[in-house]
Amino acid sequence: MEALLVSTGVVALAEIGDKTQLLALLLATKFRRPWPIVLGILVATLANHAFASAIGNWLVNLVGAHALRWILGLSFLAMAAWTLIPDSAPDEDSAPPRHGVFLTTALAFFIVEMGDKTQIATVALAAQFHSIVFVVLGTTLGMMLANVPVVFAGDALIRRVPLPVVRTVTALSFVALGVYVLATG
Numbered sequence: 001m002e003a004l005l006v007s008t009g010v011v012a013l014a015e016i017g018d019k020t021q022l023l024a025l026l027l028a029t030k031f032r033r034p035w036p037i038v039l040g041i042l043v044a045t046l047a048n049h050a051f052a053s054a055i056g057n058w059l060v061n062l063v064g065a066h067a068l069r070w071i072l073g074l075s076f077l078a079m080a081a082w083t084l085i086p087d088s089a090p091d092e093d094s095a096p097p098r099h100g101v102f103l104t105t106a107l108a109f110f111i112v113e114m115g116d117k118t119q120i121a122t123v124a125l126a127a128q129f130h131s132i133v134f135v136v137l138g139t140t141l142g143m144m145l146a147n148v149p150v151v152f153a154g155d156a157l158i159r160r161v162p163l164p165v166v167r168t169v170t171a172l173s174f175v176a177l178g179v180y181v182l183a184t185g
Contacts, residue, residue: 003129006177007138008145010125011118013173015146020112024147027108033101034151038144040105041151045143046136048113049122053135056126068127069181075124076178080171082117118143128181 015021027037060068098104113119118139126135 001134003125003131003134004138004141006129007122007125007135008142010121010173010177011139011142012145013142013169014118014121015143018116018118018146020109020116020118020143021147021150023108023112024150027101027105028151031101031104036100036102037105037151038148040102041109041147042140042144044106044109044113045140048110048119049136049139049143050132052119052122053126053132053139056123056128056135057130057132059123059127060130072124072128073178073182075120076174076181080174080178084168084171 024037024041028034031037059071063071099107122135122139125139126132129135
């Protein structure tokens, strides 16, 4: 249960102001069809984070517990710094979606999420908790908690969220996770 709750919280916070959240806003304002966008985000996130969790689980067996503890602790600290760097929205393609809103969203989210801080956090969380299912469920839930309101409320919601404050709280959360992992060897 801890893996689910921590994964949800970490990704929900890390996703605020992230490029995939900006992509959700862009798609919502461009296509104005929230349900296919939400389903596309869900499918892309499940696929992407399942892959990332499998990599994290594999890393545990590859490098050993002691080395992994240092890698994870330092990764969380690096993620804290990365969180403070604002993302910009992905480039908007002015052409109408060739394969529909759902497929356009799913493909765009899957690609944009590759190497993103939430995907890297998913790798680290899977390595930390050794629970692919709960980490994927938690990170996907966190992604949906951060993006679904953006899809439905659009830019009115974004204007009210103080992104610098959220980035700072998120960075401090990553610092706390990093220190915890390093201290509990």
